[in-house]
Every structure is written in C-alpha cells, then in structure tokens.
Amino acid sequence: MAERTTSASIGRGETRLFLTDEQLRKGIEAMFFAYRGFTADPDLILADYSYGRAHHRAVHFINRSPGTTVNNLLSILGVTKQSLNRVLRTLVEDGLVEARVGKRDKRERHLHLTARGADLERALSEAQRNRMRVAFRNAGPEAVAGFRAVLEEMMDPDMRRHYLDGTDGSA
Amino acid sequence: MAERTTSASIGRGETRLFLTDEQLRKGIEAMFFAYRGFTADPDLILADYSYGRAHHRAVHFINRSPGTTVNNLLSILGVTKQSLNRVLRTLVEDGLVEARVGKRDKRERHLHLTARGADLERALSEAQRNRMRVAFRNAGPEAVAGFRAVLEEMMDPDMRRHYLDGTDGSA
DNA sequence: TTGGAAAGTCAACAAGGCTGACATAAACTG
DNA sequence: CAGTTTATGTCAGCCTTGTTGACTTTCCAA
Numbered sequence: 001m002a003e004r005t006t007s008a009s010i011g012r013g014e015t016r017l018f019l020t021d022e023q024l025r026k027g028i029e030a031m032f033f034a035y036r037g038f039t040a041d042p043d044l045i046l047a048d049y050s051y052g053r054a055h056h057r058a059v060h061f062i063n064r065s066p067g068t069t070v071n072n073l074l075s076i077l078g079v080t081k082q083s084l085n086r087v088l089r090t091l092v093e094d095g096l097v098e099a100r101v102g103k104r105d106k107r108e109r110h111l112h113l114t115a116r117g118a119d120l121e122r123a124l125s126e127a128q129r130n131r132m133r134v135a136f137r138n139a140g141p142e143a144v145a146g147f148r149a150v151l152e153e154m155m156d157p158d159m160r161r162h163y164l165d166g167t168d169g170s171a
Numbered sequence: 172m173a174e175r176t177t178s179a180s181i182g183r184g185e186t187r188l189f190l191t192d193e194q195l196r197k198g199i200e201a202m203f204f205a206y207r208g209f210t211a212d213p214d215l216i217l218a219d220y221s222y223g224r225a226h227h228r229a230v231h232f233i234n235r236s237p238g239t240t241v242n243n244l245l246s247i248l249g250v251t252k253q254s255l256n257r258v259l260r261t262l263v264e265d266g267l268v269e270a271r272v273g274k275r276d277k278r279e280r281h282l283h284l285t286a287r288g289a290d291l292e293r294a295l296s297e298a299q300r301n302r303m304r305v306a307f308r309n310a311g312p313e314a315v316a317g318f319r320a321v322l323e324e325m326m327d328p329d330m331r332r333h334y335l336d337g338t339d340g341s342a
Numbered sequence: 343t344t345g346g347a348a349a350g351t352c353a354a355c356a357a358g359g360c361t362g363a364c365a366t367a368a369a370c371t372g
Numbered sequence: 373c374a375g376t377t378t379a380t381g382t383c384a385g386c387c388t389t390g391t392t393g394a395c396t397t398t399c400c401a402a
Contacts, residue, residue: 018307024303026319027307027315028209029334029337031205033334034202034321034322034325035202035206036326036327037325037326052357052358053358054359069380070380079358080359081380082382083358085381086358089382102379106367107366107367107368107369107379107380108379108380125196129196132195134324135325136189136324139321142313144317145189146314146320147198147318147322148197150205150310150318151202151205153307153310154208154306155207223388241349242348251390252349253351253391253392256349256350256351260350275400278397280350
C-alpha cells in the first residue's frame with residue numbers, strides 16, 4: 001500500500017517513494033495546516049479594522065502594483081467584480097485607497113494606496129513576513145527553493161503568470 | 172532595498188539573501204496563488220454535490236482518523252461546534268457519515284465514513300493528489316522535502332501537533 | 343448527588359463568495 | 373456618425389461558512 005505511486009518508476013530504476021499516496025496526503029495536510037498559520041497573524045490585525053482577508057488581498061496587490069486597474073486586480077484575485085467592488089468601495093470610503101481616472105483611457109480606474117492605506121499594508125505584511133522569515137530561516141535556503149518550486153508547480157497556469165509578473169528580476 | 176533582512180547575517184558572514192523582504196513577498200504570493208490551485212480541483216467536484224470546502228475538510232479528516240470524536244475534529248479544523256455541526260448534520264442526513272455513540276463514553280460521537288462517504292472522499296482526494304503528484308514530480312524529491320520543511324515551520328504549534336499525529340511512521 | 347464536560351440545537355448575524363440585470367461613459371470600428 | 377464593445381459601478385438576492393450567545397440533554401467522575 002505504501003508504494004502505490006500510479007506511475008511507478010523513472011528511467012534508471014528510481015522508486016519515487018516521495019510520490020506515494022501517503023506522501024501526497026502529507027503534502028495536502030501540510031498545505032491545509034500551513035495556510036492557517038499563514039493567515040493567522042494578519043487576521044488578528046484585520047479584526048481591529050473590522051476588515052477581512054478580501055481587504056488584505058486587495059491592499060496587498062495594490063501595493064505591489066501601484067496604479068493597477070480594477071480589471072487587472074479582478075483577474076489576479078479571481079473573484080467577480082461585484083465582490084471586489086464591495087471591498088474596494090469600503091477601502092476608498094475609508095480613505096485607504098484612491099481610484100484615479102485613467103489619462104489615456106478614462107474608463108479605467110487606477111488604484112493607489114493612500115498614506116493610511118500604506119500604513120495598514122505595512123502592518124499586515126510585516127506580521128505575515130515575520131512568520132515567514134522565521135520559517136525560512138529555520139528551514140534554510142535550500143528548503144526555501146524547494147518550497148517555491150513546488151508551490152509554483154501547483155498553481156494554475158494563469159495564476160503562475162501573475163506570480164511571475166510580480167518578480168523584480170533578482171528573484 | 173533588496174538586502175533589508177532585519178537580522179542581517181549569521182556566524183560566518185552568510186548574507187542570507189533568501190530572507191530579504193522581496194523574497195518573503197514572493198513566498199507570500201506563492202502561498203496565495205498555490206492555495207488556489209490546491210483547492211481548485213476538489214471545488215469542481217464539490218459543486219456537483221452542492222457541498223463546500225467545509226464538507227471536504229470534514230470528510231478528509233474523518234477518513235484519515237476513523238472513529239474520531241466531534242471534539243477532536245473541532246480542534247483539528249479550528250472552527251466552532253455550531254459551524255462544524257451544520258456540516259456534519261448534512262453529511263449524516265445525506266448518508267455519507269455515520270456518528271456512532273461512544274461505548275465507554277456515551278456522550279461522544281465517533282465519526283465514520285459510509286461507503287458513499289468513502290466514495291466522495293476518494294474522488295476528492297484523487298483530484299487533489301493528482302495535481303500534487305504532478306507538482307512533486309516536476310519539482311523533484313529535494314524540492315518536496317524543502318516544501319514540507321517550510322510549511323511545517325509555518326504552522327502554529329497546535330496545528331503542527333495535529334499534522335505530525337497523522338504520520339504513519341514512514342513519513 | 344452534584345458539578346462539569348460533551349454534544350446538540352436554536353437564533354441571529356456578518357463576511358465574502360456567487361448570479362443576473364442594468365446603467366454609464368468611453369473607446370473602438372465599420 | 374452609428375453601432376458595438378469595454379471598463380466600471382450598482383442593485384437585488386442568494387449561498388456557504390464562519391461567528392456569538394443561550395439553552396438543553398446526557399452522563400462521567402469526584
């Protein structure tokens with residue numbers, strides 16, 4: 001039972017024990033439990049603002065790509081415009097996000113964080129980075145490379161595009 | 172900017188470029204985009220049953236630990252009993268889960284999958300494993316070890332306990 | 343025998359997804 | 373210029389899944 005790998009072995013008799021159902025199940029549970037840790041710290045901060053993860057995600061990607069359009073954000077987040085609009089509206093009303101009418105194309109709204117929005121973004125991302133920094137440090141650089149490699153392979157191709165777009169070249 | 176690591180270097184002048192804010196941000200986005208891929212395939216199946224991810228999680232952990240109690244499931248899933256109860260009730264009503272009164276302690280309910288419940292579990296976990304198998308295979312065994320190491324470090328200690336509990340020794 | 347733990351239930355609420363329909367302005371196209 | 377497409381916003385309603393609070397029943401254990 002432990003060796004049911006569906007596609008047993010590669011070229012030179014490699015057994016691929018890391019592809020057993022049991023190993024895959026551990027990977028699945030690792031994703032589940034780790035994602036909870038991943039969101040736990042920002043969630044505490046968000047509760048103070050009575051915001052949710054949807055606000056966090058919007059603020060994160062506006063910070064990453066200042067001046068991004070609503071449509072672009074929509075495709076990154078993978079939600080409907082009604083859902084995103086509800087979040088953006090509260091962020092604009094609360095003065096955390098500014099939606100500037102496009103110069104070339106006046107239909108577009110270019111999104112920017114205000115000073116207060118940048119403050120929230122900093123608080124959220126620092127909390128999240130702190131946990132990840134400890135995890136990275138404890139696991140070491142080679143583990144981090146593996147972590148990134150597996151996660152990248154797990155993404156849908158469209159999402160992988162967005163992921164790689166956000167690279168500054170040195171990554 | 173690229174080298175702001177908060178705790179600059181270790182013993183023998185290691186620069187720790189993998190701990191820059193930019194690298195941490197990539198890790199954060201990797202988690203976000205990969206988790207979407209991770210849930211995408213089961214979500215399609217669940218839609219046919221008009222179930223959600225909460226049902227998937229319950230079915231997964233009942234399958235992993237047959238006879239587990241409601242309280243134990245509660246602490247694994249990290250939700251309120253009211254929230255879990257709603258999900259369990261539908262699963263019991265639909266004949267996917269059986270809740271057996273405890274023999275020693277009759278207050279407890281020991282949860283088991285029925286044959287139909289096991290069918291759904293198989294469909295869901297096969298879909299999820301297929302994606303993970305491809306990701307693991309493309310990334311290779313060393314990357315998988317790193318993936319597991321980083322995720323384990325990212326968990327809250329309580330969750331890590333549950334994660335390690337589910338190990339069959341060979342993992 | 344009594345206190346407290348385990349489980350279940352009811353009610354109310356909120357976040358954040360979804361669909362569908364519709365409005366407006368701007369850009370594009372023939 | 374007329375018609376179509378695109379980008380955005382908005383209203384209404386629905387669902388899942390989380391929450392809190394209050395309460396009951398069952399039953400183990402001191």
